[in-house]
Amino acid sequence: MKTNVIEKGKWERDLEVEVPAERINREMTSAMRRHQKRLEIPGFRKGKVPLKVIEKRFGPSIRQGVIEDLLPTLIHEASEQAGLVPAGSPRITAFDQPEGGGLTFTASIDIWPEVEVQGDESLEIEKVSHEVTDAEIDEQIEELRTRNASERGVERPLASGDVLIADLQRLDEEGNAVDGEKYDERYFQIGAEDAPSPEFEAALLGIEAGEERKVSFSYRSDLPNEELAGKLEHFLVTAREVRERVLPEVDDEFAKDVGPQFDSLQALRDHIRGQMVERWDYMSRQKLRSDVMASLLKANEIELPAALVGNYVQSLRREREQQQQRQGLAHDHDHDHDHDHDHDHDHDHDHDHDHDDHDHAHDHEIVMSDEERQTAERRLKSYLIMENLRKKVNVEVSDEDFEQYLVTRALQMGMKPEELKRSPRAADLRRDLEEDKIFEHLEKAAKITDKAI
Numbered sequence: 001m002k003t004n005v006i007e008k009g010k011w012e013r014d015l016e017v018e019v020p021a022e023r024i025n026r027e028m029t030s031a032m033r034r035h036q037k038r039l040e041i042p043g044f045r046k047g048k049v050p051l052k053v054i055e056k057r058f059g060p061s062i063r064q065g066v067i068e069d070l071l072p073t074l075i076h077e078a079s080e081q082a083g084l085v086p087a088g089s090p091r092i093t094a095f096d097q098p099e100g101g102g103l104t105f106t107a108s109i110d111i112w113p114e115v116e117v118q119g120d121e122s123l124e125i126e127k128v129s130h131e132v133t134d135a136e137i138d139e140q141i142e143e144l145r146t147r148n149a150s151e152r153g154v155e156r157p158l159a160s161g162d163v164l165i166a167d168l169q170r171l172d173e174e175g176n177a178v179d180g181e182k183y184d185e186r187y188f189q190i191g192a193e194d195a196p197s198p199e200f201e202a203a204l205l206g207i208e209a210g211e212e213r214k215v216s217f218s219y220r221s222d223l224p225n226e227e228l229a230g231k232l233e234h235f236l237v238t239a240r241e242v243r244e245r246v247l248p249e250v251d252d253e254f255a256k257d258v259g260p261q262f263d264s265l266q267a268l269r270d271h272i273r274g275q276m277v278e279r280w281d282y283m284s285r286q287k288l289r290s291d292v293m294a295s296l297l298k299a300n301e302i303e304l305p306a307a308l309v310g311n312y313v314q315s316l317r318r319e320r321e322q323q324q325q326r327q328g329l330a331h332d333h334d335h336d337h338d339h340d341h342d343h344d345h346d347h348d349h350d351h352d353h354d355h356d357d358h359d360h361a362h363d364h365e366i367v368m369s370d371e372e373r374q375t376a377e378r379r380l381k382s383y384l385i386m387e388n389l390r391k392k393v394n395v396e397v398s399d400e401d402f403e404q405y406l407v408t409r410a411l412q413m414g415m416k417p418e419e420l421k422r423s424p425r426a427a428d429l430r431r432d433l434e435e436d437k438i439f440e441h442l443e444k445a446a447k448i449t450d451k452a453i
Helices: 021-038 051-082 134-147 198-204 252-258 265-299 306-340 370-393 399-413 417-422 425-445
Strands: 002-007 012-019 091-096 103-110 124-129 150-153 163-171 177-189 212-218 232-246 447-452
Touching (some): 051 103, 124 265, 134 252, 177 232, 198 212, 265 425, 306 370, 370 425, 399 417, 399 425, 417 425
Parallel strands (some): 124 447
Antiparallel strands (some): 002 012, 091 103, 212 232
């Protein structure tokens, strides 16, 4: 196969390819033999039709199918032969089948930009730190108390902080019951900060067991569920029971109730402190890395092929659609709870490694928003910078380093190290560790200012 590369732009190449007839004929013979096995023609037994007969009758259509199937492989082989790494799907701009059975075509290819990172040895960045206080630990303890509270029925009107068990009947605007919209024994914790409708809760304060009350209310306008946000509702609420929440005493027994691994209140407090310190260290590291990359992006002007940006935007859209589909399934599962007005809701280091999902190109230009373009360009440029630094810094990850890293990550993810090692994520984790080492190298050479917050 002969190839010729013509430079059309900074990152655009025309790849001219000449495929010899022998290659096409070999594929044609294989395709005709596949047809021969299942072809039935009067006068011949099934599977015994001569290849010359098949070629005479079906040759052109078989050849067309062969070339369509073979073209992606030919482009891939020709790109490798020419030393090109496509940054998107090549576009066929010329195609010919000259006499003799060969094939010639031209593929327009956008290639990955080459980046020589500058400014990596003169970084000036700020590193934040935080000293965890006893007051912050007390807040966490208070949350645990609330989570481990017990309940007991009381014979008094409903107050903020109580729990109400009630039956609900949806009403129309005229106050008539809506068929099929009755919900029995619903649980509401009154006074929760994330209540979907504070108006609903305020309207129920003072209700007693056995009492009926018609309430009209609106959901909060900032609810994630757009169908319910700001919506006006009408319900007949019948109180079954008012319960009082009793918070446990903060002592050694409380710590043991939180978890059997805590034999004292001090052990629980030490655990909480350790978790908070770890969380602050992680946030500090992430901010430092974000600032490093922002500085490198500012110091390096990188032009991106339009097709590369467009393909990446498409990948972002597919991710968003898949996420919405997953949320839709979750919403369908919880839909009844939304309409039951259940107020006791529970409301996950994300690497930008999705750079190589760029294999669905279109010949037309993709229309994108400024936000989509900026996100795509930032992630792609960050990827190109990291790839150049990977070569420049010459990072090496030993098997021993990786084994230790796997054990740590497996513990964080609740998996066994061997399971994680066999999972598809293992390759990404090795890249993660390489990036850790790259950032460690950059931080050693950087001028770092400490800032306590």
